Amino acid sequence: MYKILKKQKWSDTIFSNWVEAPFVAKAAQPGQFIILITKENGERIPLTIADSNPQEGWVQIVYQVVGASTLELSSMNEGENLYAFVGPLGMPSEVENFGGKVLIIGGGIGIAPIHPIAKKLKELGNHVISIIGARTKDLIIMEDKMKEASNELLIATDDGTYGQKGFVTNIMDDILKKESEAIKDIWAIGPPIMMKMCTRVANEHNKQIWVSLNSIMVDGTGMCGACRVSVGGKTKFACVDGPEFRGNLVNFEEMVLRQRQYCDQEREALVLLEEQIRRKASNG
Amino acid sequence: MAEKLKPAEKLKKNRVSMRTQEPLERIQNFLEVPLGYSLAEAIEEAQRCLQCNPAYCVAGCPADVRIPQFIEKIIEEDIKGAFLEIKQTNALPAVCGRVCPQEEQCEGACIMNKKGKPIAIGRLERYVADWARQLDYSDAKKPSSKLGKKVAIVGSGPAGLACASDLAKLGYDVTIYEALHKPGGVLVYGIPEFRLPKSIVEYEVGQIKELGVEINLNYVVGLTKTVDELIQEYDAVFLANGAGAPSFLNIPGENLNGVYSASEFLTRSNLMKAYEFPNYATPIRVGQKAVVVGGGNVAMDAVRTAKRLGAKEATIVYRRSRKEMPARAEEIEHAEEEGIKFELLTNPVKILGDEYGNVVGIECVKMELGEPDESGRRRPKVVEGSNFVIDVDTVIIAIGQSANPIVARSATGVEINKWGYFVADEDGKTTHPKVWAGGDIVTGAATVILAVGAGKKAAKSIHETLSIKQ
Ligand SMILES: Cc1cc2nc3c(=O)[nH]c(=O)nc-3n(C[C@H](O)[C@H](O)[C@H](O)COP(=O)(O)OP(=O)(O)OC[C@H]3O[C@@H](n4cnc5c(N)ncnc54)[C@H](O)[C@@H]3O)c2cc1C
Ligand SMILES: Cc1cc2nc3c(=O)[nH]c(=O)nc-3n(C[C@H](O)[C@H](O)[C@H](O)COP(=O)(O)OP(=O)(O)OC[C@H]3O[C@@H](n4cnc5c(N)ncnc54)[C@H](O)[C@@H]3O)c2cc1C
Ligand code: SF4
Ligand code: SF4
Ligand code: FES
Numbered sequence: 224m225y226k227i228l229k230k231q232k233w234s235d236t237i238f239s240n241w242v243e244a245p246f247v248a249k250a251a252q253p254g255q256f257i258i259l260i261t262k263e264n265g266e267r268i269p270l271t272i273a274d275s276n277p278q279e280g281w282v283q284i285v286y287q288v289v290g291a292s293t294l295e296l297s298s299m300n301e302g303e304n305l306y307a308f309v310g311p312l313g314m315p316s317e318v319e320n321f322g323g324k325v326l327i328i329g330g331g332i333g334i335a336p337i338h339p340i341a342k343k344l345k346e347l348g349n350h351v352i353s354i355i356g357a358r359t360k361d362l363i364i365m366e367d368k369m370k371e372a373s374n375e376l377l378i379a380t381d382d383g384t385y386g387q388k389g390f391v392t393n394i395m396d397d398i399l400k401k402e403s404e405a406i407k408d409i410w411a412i413g414p415p416i417m418m419k420m421c422t423r424v425a426n427e428h429n430k431q432i433w434v435s436l437n438s439i440m441v442d443g444t445g446m447c448g449a450c451r452v453s454v455g456g457k458t459k460f461a462c463v464d465g466p467e468f469r470g471n472l473v474n475f476e477e478m479v480l481r482q483r484q485y486c487d488q489e490r491e492a493l494v495l496l497e498e499q500i501r502r503k504a505s506n507g
Numbered sequence: 508m509a510e511k512l513k514p515a516e517k518l519k520k521n522r523v524s525m526r527t528q529e530p531l532e533r534i535q536n537f538l539e540v541p542l543g544y545s546l547a548e549a550i551e552e553a554q555r556c557l558q559c560n561p562a563y564c565v566a567g568c569p570a571d572v573r574i575p576q577f578i579e580k581i582i583e584e585d586i587k588g589a590f591l592e593i594k595q596t597n598a599l600p601a602v603c604g605r606v607c608p609q610e611e612q613c614e615g616a617c618i619m620n621k622k623g624k625p626i627a628i629g630r631l632e633r634y635v636a637d638w639a640r641q642l643d644y645s646d647a648k649k650p651s652s653k654l655g656k657k658v659a660i661v662g663s664g665p666a667g668l669a670c671a672s673d674l675a676k677l678g679y680d681v682t683i684y685e686a687l688h689k690p691g692g693v694l695v696y697g698i699p700e701f702r703l704p705k706s707i708v709e710y711e712v713g714q715i716k717e718l719g720v721e722i723n724l725n726y727v728v729g730l731t732k733t734v735d736e737l738i739q740e741y742d743a744v745f746l747a748n749g750a751g752a753p754s755f756l757n758i759p760g761e762n763l764n765g766v767y768s769a770s771e772f773l774t775r776s777n778l779m780k781a782y783e784f785p786n787y788a789t790p791i792r793v794g795q796k797a798v799v800v801g802g803g804n805v806a807m808d809a810v811r812t813a814k815r816l817g818a819k820e821a822t823i824v825y826r827r828s829r830k831e832m833p834a835r836a837e838e839i840e841h842a843e844e845e846g847i848k849f850e851l852l853t854n855p856v857k858i859l860g861d862e863y864g865n866v867v868g869i870e871c872v873k874m875e876l877g878e879p880d881e882s883g884r885r886r887p888k889v890v891e892g893s894n895f896v897i898d899v900d901t902v903i904i905a906i907g908q909s910a911n912p913i914v915a916r917s918a919t920g921v922e923i924n925k926w927g928y929f930v931a932d933e934d935g936k937t938t939h940p941k942v943w944a945g946g947d948i949v950t951g952a953a954t955v956i957l958a959v960g961a962g963k964k965a966a967k968s969i970h971e972t973l974s975i976k977q
Contacts, residue, residue: 291788441771447770
């Protein structure tokens with residue numbers, strides 16, 4: 224079970240795995256995520272479902288190596304089995320035919336989770352304008368798939384190596400200045416700072432916006448409260464009430480502080496794993 | 508075979524106590540605290556049993572354990588025989604022998620309780636079950652004839668396991684769906700290793716699997732598949748998903764870093780083995796000073812875990828007095844021996860943090876007891892102006908759990924009450940003819956043995972219903 228059917232390296236730190244998980248593939252909807260455990264002694268890490276195929280029984284995930292667990296995942300090979308893989312978790316995105324244009328914004332690794340939402344929105348008959356962005360050209364992922372899932376695709380890189388130089392928010396602001404009325408809803412997924420800035424732009428134009436919150440999770444089923452976030456002054460559990468919330472109501476400062484909760488321990492785990500990988504490599 | 512004592516001699520003797528790890532030693536490790544009986548000790552305790560007929564004790568056991576019969580076998584030094592007696596009705600003897608609140612169950616009903624020295628039924632049950640496990644003795648076998656009927660069970664806690672075991676023995680094809688990556692429910696994610704070693708749960712679950720029960724892990728009913736779909740695919744469905752949603756105090760500062768629900772803290776430590784970090788990848792933070800809010804068994808488990816994870820000072824903050832604490836007396840005593848501090852008649856009003864979002868203090872008020880409330884316990888009242896701050900690195904909220912709506916949301920025609928618990932009768936029957944429910948998701952947070960009892964009743968009722976419907 225949970226065999227890694229295929230693995231691709233998309234950049235120095237970004238990988239994609241296709242995992243055998245027929246039950247998850249059958250039930251998956253845009254906006255939902257899975258939790259996986261690499262090995263028996265691993266932790267439960269949440270990753271968004273980037274794509275899935277119920278006929279073939281696989282789920283695609285796209286992840287950035289940021290610490291021990293994602294490093295371990297990236298070091299596993301095709302044909303190996305993950306210890307656990309559970310989902311789909313969370314509430315699906317509230318997509319429908321809005322009878323107009325929708326704005327989709329994906330930043331960095333956030334392009335992967337925004338893709339199924341764009342795809343679904345287009346299928347439903349919306350006119351999808353997508354903006355994807357990253358620090359630099361190499362980190363722009365899934366461009367072709369995003370093109371397919373959108374009616375218009377715009378690209379921004381911080382350093383100007385590809386597309387427009389600047390942030391996705393610059394393009395977002397331009398579009399809203401031009402046709403705020405026509406835009407029926409907005410989704411933004413990416414690093415917290417990007418989602419926060421997108422929310423600021425949306426607020427300036429009096430627009431509602433969906434963001435997807437990557438809070439730290441354990442069970443992912445509403446049992447522990449590790450993932451709690453403040454939305455509209457109320458505590459919500461990102462794993463069951465979200466992960467998508469109206470950005471206009473999210474307390475991003477608290478969310479970012481909570482994400483850093485285990486920084487020291489995470490560094491310790493990473494050092495240990497890197498050492499193990501080095502030793503394994505030197506032993507042939 | 509050991510000697511049989513005369514009734515008068517039996518009455519004179521006292522309960523055989525159980526050796527435990529020394530407090531100073533045990534707060535350094537996660538090994539079990541009570542060490543178990545030796546054969547000689549088990550026999551000595553067994554000899555005190557009056558072999559009543561009818562047996563009062565059995566009326567106190569929701570798992571209908573054949574108590575006098577198994578105790579007699581111990582006296583006969585036929586431990587295997589004792590094991591077989593117990594296993595006739597209870598699939599989880601090593602678990603129950605450890606965690607049942609025996610004083611309220613079998614031992615509370617034992618005739619010798621009148622003299623204040625009930626037979627230590629739980630310890631004897633534990634002895635017998637441990638004997639079998641250590642020798643790897645198994646009585647589990649797949650039933651010879653199958654009924655060709657399928658039952659789905661949601662949740663692999665004690666209720667689900669007990670139901671699965673009874674149905675499998677009757678010849679049903681039983682499939683358990685479990686959301687987590689390990690079976691056992693609270694037995695694996697809640698109750699700490701030092702009270703219930705996980706290898707024991709694994710063993711007893713393994714025995715149930717030997718009966719032919721299939722357990723699908725990593726399967727969230729309501730998300731991976733709905734209850735409605737299970738109803739289509741199976742002849743009957745038993746909902747035993749527990750009361751898993753943590754309650755918070757709803758006071759300012761509760762989302763600061765270092766504030767946990769007891770469920771999160773214990774899940775990290777037990778299920779994810781954070782006490783072995785970084786060899787196990789899940790982190791946990793405790794620091795020097797931990798405060799646990801609450802006075803039940805869960806609070807005791809959390810505070811004793813915090814101590815073992817290195818807290819120099821681990822304190823219980825509880826709003827009523829010692830007398831009203833719902834935790835078992837034994838747990839409170841163990842906590843006291845381990846140097847846990849108790850701030851009683853104290854209630855938190857605010858959690859304080861620093862500029863990095865880390866918790867640094869908890870502001871409390873003193874309480875006094877007023878008139879009795881509906882539960883008969885005296886209602887605590889705030890002493891005005893008594894605010895004070897306790898410095899802390901960690902705050903753990905252990906004030907209860909409630910119903911998680913994921914399962915109920917996907918179960919059309921199964922009625923829930925206003926708190927989200929399934930409505931079920933004595934036999935576990937819900938408002939849907941193919942659906943039964945039992946355990947914490949019907950009663951609210953209760954005990955392992957009540958969940959086991961509910962699982963057994965549902966199994967019986969499912970069997971009755973499905974056999975009539977030939
Ligand atoms: C619902 C959800 C969906 C997600 N989808 C994806 C996805 O599709 N692709 C992807 O690459 N990542 C995704 N994430 C984030 C991913 O879960 C984390 O990056 C991962 O758990 C980090 O584990 P680690 O052990 O490698 O790093 P750690 O050592 O745990 O962390 C390293 C660094 O990453 C930060 N971090 C830790 N946890 C998270 C987190 N949950 N979110 C963001 N940063 C974190 C820490 O602050 C730390 O600085 C998602 C998170 C959630 C909650
Ligand atoms: C820390 C702690 C200590 C305790 N100590 C004691 C004690 O010493 N003695 C005692 O008698 N009782 C104790 N209890 C109470 C006791 O553990 C519970 O009453 C008992 O476990 C309830 O059993 P259950 O089978 O109803 O539910 P649970 O044990 O909660 O099991 C429910 C199972 O269902 C699974 N589940 C939930 N949702 C889904 C879903 N959507 N799909 C699939 N599976 C799902 C859960 O993951 C879980 O495995 C304690 C409880 C806690 C939390
Ligand atoms: S199962 Fe629990 S209540 Fe029943 S005899 Fe054993 S310890 Fe007592
Ligand atoms: S009631 Fe007590 S003394 Fe009587 S049979 Fe049961 S355990 Fe023995
Ligand atoms: S991750 Fe445990 S409740 Fe959300």
